[in-house]
Structures are given as C-alpha cells and as structure tokens.
Amino acid sequence: MIERTAIRTAAVSVAALATTTVAQAEGELNLYNWGDYINPAVLTAFTEETGIEVNLDTYGSNEEMLAKIQAGASGYDIVFPSVHMHDIMYQLGLLAKTDIGQSENFSNIDPQFIRAETDPNAEYCLPYAWGNVGVVYNKTKVEEMSSWADLFDLAASGEKIVLLDDPRETIGIGHIMNGTSVNSTDEAEVVAAADVIKENLENVSAFSYDSIPLVTSGDVAAAHWYVGANIFVQQNPDVLAYYIPSEGATMYQEDMCVLKDAPNADNAKAFMEFYLRPEIAALNVEQQMNGTPNIPAQELIPDEIAENKSIYPDAETLEKLQIFVDLGQDLRLYNREWTAIKTAQ
Amino acid sequence: MVGRDTSQGRKMLSLLGLLAPPTVFLGVFFITPLAIMVIYSFLEPGLYGGVVWNFYDLNYGRILGWADTRYEKFDPVYLTIFLRSVRLALTTVLLSLVICYPAAFWISRMPQGRKNFFLFLITLPFFVSLVVRLFAWVLILRPTGFLNQALMEIGMIAEPLNLIFTDTAVVIGMTYVFIPFMFLPLYASIEKLDMSLVEASADLGATRLQTFRRIILPVTLPGIVGGSIIVFIPSLGNFIVPSVLGGAKVMMIGNLIEQQFLSARNWPFGSALGMMVMAAVLLLLMIYVRMMTREEEYSTAAKVKES
Numbered sequence: 001m002i003e004r005t006a007i008r009t010a011a012v013s014v015a016a017l018a019t020t021t022v023a024q025a026e027g028e029l030n031l032y033n034w035g036d037y038i039n040p041a042v043l044t045a046f047t048e049e050t051g052i053e054v055n056l057d058t059y060g061s062n063e064e065m066l067a068k069i070q071a072g073a074s075g076y077d078i079v080f081p082s083v084h085m086h087d088i089m090y091q092l093g094l095l096a097k098t099d100i101g102q103s104e105n106f107s108n109i110d111p112q113f114i115r116a117e118t119d120p121n122a123e124y125c126l127p128y129a130w131g132n133v134g135v136v137y138n139k140t141k142v143e144e145m146s147s148w149a150d151l152f153d154l155a156a157s158g159e160k161i162v163l164l165d166d167p168r169e170t171i172g173i174g175h176i177m178n179g180t181s182v183n184s185t186d187e188a189e190v191v192a193a194a195d196v197i198k199e200n201l202e203n204v205s206a207f208s209y210d211s212i213p214l215v216t217s218g219d220v221a222a223a224h225w226y227v228g229a230n231i232f233v234q235q236n237p238d239v240l241a242y243y244i245p246s247e248g249a250t251m252y253q254e255d256m257c258v259l260k261d262a263p264n265a266d267n268a269k270a271f272m273e274f275y276l277r278p279e280i281a282a283l284n285v286e287q288q289m290n291g292t293p294n295i296p297a298q299e300l301i302p303d304e305i306a307e308n309k310s311i312y313p314d315a316e317t318l319e320k321l322q323i324f325v326d327l328g329q330d331l332r333l334y335n336r337e338w339t340a341i342k343t344a345q
Numbered sequence: 346m347v348g349r350d351t352s353q354g355r356k357m358l359s360l361l362g363l364l365a366p367p368t369v370f371l372g373v374f375f376i377t378p379l380a381i382m383v384i385y386s387f388l389e390p391g392l393y394g395g396v397v398w399n400f401y402d403l404n405y406g407r408i409l410g411w412a413d414t415r416y417e418k419f420d421p422v423y424l425t426i427f428l429r430s431v432r433l434a435l436t437t438v439l440l441s442l443v444i445c446y447p448a449a450f451w452i453s454r455m456p457q458g459r460k461n462f463f464l465f466l467i468t469l470p471f472f473v474s475l476v477v478r479l480f481a482w483v484l485i486l487r488p489t490g491f492l493n494q495a496l497m498e499i500g501m502i503a504e505p506l507n508l509i510f511t512d513t514a515v516v517i518g519m520t521y522v523f524i525p526f527m528f529l530p531l532y533a534s535i536e537k538l539d540m541s542l543v544e545a546s547a548d549l550g551a552t553r554l555q556t557f558r559r560i561i562l563p564v565t566l567p568g569i570v571g572g573s574i575i576v577f578i579p580s581l582g583n584f585i586v587p588s589v590l591g592g593a594k595v596m597m598i599g600n601l602i603e604q605q606f607l608s609a610r611n612w613p614f615g616s617a618l619g620m621m622v623m624a625a626v627l628l629l630l631m632i633y634v635r636m637m638t639r640e641e642e643y644s645t646a647a648k649v650k651e652s
Binding site for chain 2: 061063064066067070088091092160162165166167187204205206207208210214217218219328329331332335336338339340342343
C-alpha cells in the first residue's frame with residue numbers, strides 16, 4: 001500500500017515537473033501498468049530527457065486491464081500484458097505495430113524472451129521484465145523451507161499459509177507437484193491438480209494477494225507470492241525469506257505494448273526505445289528486483305540482485321520454470337475447478 | 346371552468362417536470378443496464394470476454410440443470426454458493442437488527458442535541474472508504490491483532506482466536522458495514538412510536554412482554570422489515586467483504602459473479618448469475634409490498650370502523 005502511494009505521488013510529481021519546467025509542447029504519454037511495476041525514477045528520467053509528461057495508471061490483473069480496454073477505456077498509450085495476454089490482445093486487434101524489433105538497440109534483448117507466438121519478430125511489443133512465482137516465509141515461524149511439499153507440510157503442522165487468489169497460479173501448484181504441465185487441458189490432469197489444493201484446503205487460511213504484511217507480522221507463516229517479495233526481504237532480512245520451490249514453479253513475463261488507438265503513438269515508441277538502453281533497464285531492476293531480458297543491463301545491476309538465485313536462477317532451476325500460455329475455451333476447466341475448490345470445505 | 350382547466354394543466358406540467366428527471370435517470374442508469382444484462386444472459390460467451398450474438402440457454406442450464414457439454418456443465422455448486430450467501434446475508438440482518446433495535450430506542454429517547462450528535466456518529470463511517478475500513482478490520486481480527494491481544498491481555502483466552510478468513514469474520518464485517526442501513530429505518534419508525542400507547546398498555550395490566558409483543562413490535566414492524574430488506578439485498582451480493590475478510594476462501598455469489606466477468610471472461614454466465622440474484626431480491630420485495638399494502642388496508646379498514 002505504501003509503495004503504491006509512493007508511486008502515485010511520484011507520478012504526480014513527474015507530471016508536475018514536466019509541466020512546470022522542461023516541456024510545453026512535447027506532449028504526454030499515458031502508461032497503464034500493473035501496480036508497483038515500474039521504477040518511478042525511470043519515468044522521471046524520461047521526462048527530464050524528452051520533456052514528455054508521463055501519466056501512470058495501474059491495474060491488478062491482465063483480465064482487469066483487458067476488460068477496461070475492451071469496454072472502451074481510451075487515452076492509454078502503453079500497456080504491460082503478460083505474454084499470453086499479449087497474444088490475446090494481438091488476436092483481438094488491440095495492438096499497434098511498432099517495429100520495435102528493427103530498432104538499433106533491440107540487439108540488447110535476449111532473443112529467448114521474444115515469447116509471444118503471435119509476435120515472433122517483435123514487430124509489436126518489447127519484452128519488459130520477467131520473474132518467478134514462489135514462496136515467501138517468516139523465518140521466526142519456520143527455519144528452512146525449499147519446496148511446495150514443505151509449504152503444505154508446514155500448513156498441516158498447524159501454521160497458517162496463504163495461496164494466491166488466482167485460478168491458474170494456484171491450480172498450477174497442483175500441476176507442478178503432480179509433474180503435469182501448468183498449461184494442461186486434459187480434464188483428468190486439471191482435476192488431479194485441483195485435488196492437490198482441495199486435499200490441503202483445510203490448512204490454507206486464505207487466497208489473497210495482500211499476504212506480505214501478514215507474513216511479516218507472523219500472522220501467516222508462509223505465502224505463495226511473486227519474486228517481488230525480495231523487495232520486502234531486503235527491508236526485513238531477519239524475518240523474511242523467499243525461494244523458488246525445488247519441484248519447479250511458474251514464471252511470468254510482461255511485454256510493453258502500444259495500443260492501436262494510442263493518442264501519443266510516437267511518444268510511446270520513444271519510450272520503448274528509451275527503455276532499450278541498458279542503464280535504464282538496470283535502473284528499473286534496481287528498484288523492482290526482478291529479471292530483465294536486456295543482456296548488457298544485467299552487467300549493470302547491483303551484485304546482490306544479480307547474484308540472488310531466487311531472482312536470477314541457475315540454468316537447472318530455470319529449466320523447471322513454466323510459463324502460462326493462453327488456453328482459449330479450456331480456461332473454463334480451470335474456472336470450474338476453481339469454483340469447486342472454493343466451495344469444497 | 347376555464348380557470349380550473351389551466352390550473353389543472355399547470356399541475357400536470359409541473360408534475361411532468363418533476364417526474365421527468367428521475368424517470369430519465371432510472372431509464373438510463375437502471376433499465377438500460379438491466380436490459381443489457383437480460384440480453385447478455387441469453388448470449389454465447391466470447392472467447393476473450395464480450396459476447397457472441399447467438400441465442401444460448403446454457404448459461405441458465407449450468408445453474409438450473411440442463412447443460413451437459415464439455416464446457417457448459419450443470420453443477421449444483423452454484424446453487425450451493427447462492428444458498429450460502431443467503432445464509433450469511435440473513436445472519437447479517439439478524440445481527441444488525443439485534444444491535445440496532447435497542448440502540449435506536451436508546452437514541453430516540455435522548456434530548457435533541459445529543460440525539461443529533463449520535464445520529465451523526467452513526468453516519469460517520471461513510472466518510473472513510475470502505476476498503477480502508479475493511480483493511481482496518483484485518484488488523485483488528487488477525488491473530489496478532491488488536492482484538493486477540495486485548496482478549497489475551499485480560500485473560501479471557503489463552504490462544505488467539507481464529508477469526509480472520511472465516512465465515513464469522515465475513516459476518517462481522519458485513520454487520521459492521523450495514524449497521525447504518527439497518528439503524529436509520531428502524532430509528533424512523535421507533536421515533537414515531539407514541540409512548541402513551543405503551544403507558545396505556547401498562548395501565549391496563551399488560552406485562553412488559555405483552556406490551557412489547559402487542560404494541561411496540563407491531564408499530565415498529567415497518568422499520569424492522571424495511572431495514573432488514575435494505576441490509577439483506579446488498580449483503581447478498583457483496584463481494585468485497587468476503588474477499589478481504591474471508592480471504593476469498595468464503596465464496597459468496599458476488600465473488601462468483603466478479604470471477605465470471607474478470608478471470609473467467611464469461612460475461613453471459615456472470616449476467617445469468619446476476620439475474621438469479623435479482624430474481625430472488627425481486628421476489629422478496631414483492632412479498633414486502635404485498636405485506637405493506639395489506640397492512641395499510643387493514644389499518645384503513647380499522648379506522649373506518651372506528652368512525
């Protein structure tokens with residue numbers, strides 16, 4: 001919550017700065033991003049250099065963003081969908097062709113991060129950031145944890161745990177423990193994965209995104225959370241720890257995309273090119289503590305981030321990270337099981 | 346004659362002027378969205394949200410029993426969730442009634458100045474965002490929270506109570522949120538209660554319980570019923586309290602509908618579920634209106650007899 005306010009304040013001050021000092025006629029740029037998902041210093045730097053005023057609005061999930069854009073929310077230039085949502089938005093004709101892949105600095109981007117099936121040559125979007133989804137726990141409650149099995153054992157021992165309120169992430173844990181793909185559309189596999197959660201349901205206190213304060217205070221011993229938990233681990237190193245479970249985990253990647261009806265398409269392209277610079281991508285990682293696809297930027301980020309195995313895992317762990325793809329109609333299997341999980345007690 | 350006609354015309358005109366704005370308002374903000382919902386609930390869901398314009402009855406089939414395809418399967422779980430929501434909403438109504446009824450009596454017997462101050466206090470929570478207030482309740486109810494600390498300090502409990510993320514937390518939260526809605530209609534009817542009726546009843550030898558049952562309760566009944574309905578309806582469809590205080594583990598019909606519109610991208614099914622809630626609420630309102638008109642007829646009939 002505090003972070004979010006800080007970002008709002010920063011966005012406001014960025015806007016104020018732009019209008020009062022540098023630019024009059026340079027125009028604006030309207031970003032629509034996940035909450036707490038860009039370092040405000042990046043926006044300030046962009047405004048200082050170009051005089052373009054940056055406005056930032058935030059959303060909490062891909063679906064929320066898509067629903068707003070579909071419902072006709074206009075005025076946004078850049079959105080930050082996950083890879084599977086990038087594909088969906090392409091198919092819905094919501095994205096603008098930017099030819100960012102032709103940009104001079106695009107060679108900075110590690111090609112393995114050009115993941116969207118509908119955009120193999122990066123004609124539309126720029127790979128922005130990536131991370132994994134693992135477990136954050138309170139070290140005063142439990143000594144050492146390293147797997148999903150540990151998490152459920154901890155819960156069975158009477159401690160409280162929280163899982164994410166997200167059908168695919170949470171049923172995904174079941175898939176990983178069963179050794180099936182998190183993108184499985186085989187009904188029996190999805191049911192089996194959901195059963196893993198159902199079997200442990202009694203020991204799961206809640207499904208929530210707001211679990212960090214509860215883990216910090218010790219009200220909850222451990223929670224299913226994003227790699228961004230490292231920000232809080234850094235603030236509270238004696239209390240919190242974050243790990244990628246040994247069975248494997250999911251990973252996510254967001255791409256930076258320009259909307260088809262972007263009012264400031266040129267400024268948007270300028271921002272994308274600005275973000276291709278290694279020092280800017282590194283500046284973002286410094287505060288966000290997540291992964292960047294920008295290869296030279298990885299040289300510039302602080303050692304404690306670059307060497308943190310839960311942020312930049314070794315090749316062996318990396319291989320066990322699965323990324324979500326769009327399931328089309330079969331998403332309903334997951335929603336059906338999700339509803340069943342929520343009513344199974 | 347002419348004069349009377351114009352004055353009547355003027356009356357009609359002013360009536361029209363007065364009624365037009367609310368009619369337009371209701372038309373735009375109530376009837377139109379409602380019509381969209383009804384239509385959407387009979388359409389095929391689009392793959393990525395939105396709708397496909399084909400007639401489709403399986404949205405209701407999933408709730409009521411005739412859908413049986415890979416993607417649209419009847420599941421009694423939706424009715425279970427609905428019934429659970431009804432149960433939680435009714436508990437909320439009862440609890441807020443038990444709290445507000447004596448409080449309304451107490452406040453209505455206060456001197457004018459203090460009365461206004463207390464009424465102001467009742468409406469005070471509206472000045473703060475609901476979400477902020479609910480997160481404050483998380484701080485109160487969690488194991489290391491204020492309530493558990495206080496109870497352990499005075500020695501009433503040895504172990505923290507498991508309150509947060511339970512049905513109890515949801516009911517506490519909803520009762521807290523909807524208390525003003527119960528209080529105000531109750532207060533209105535209790536304030537009108539003629540104390541001389543109560544005194545007369547006592548004079549004529551009725552016990553306290555008899556006075557309450559035969560005088561106070563019937564006279565304040567409209568307030569009780571009105572308050573209960575105003576609390577029941579939003580409780581039934583509430584989704585923010587169960588998701589914050591229930592930890593999303595307690596799923597109510599409102600959460601299910603929200604899920605259909607967002608993560609499930611199934612707007613028509615969400616609309617169909619919404620229509621189900623609406624049908625239940627309408628039924629309830631019809632019963633209420635029936636009851637009220639009958640009561641009115643009864644009281645006019647009684648008055649006619651008296652004269």
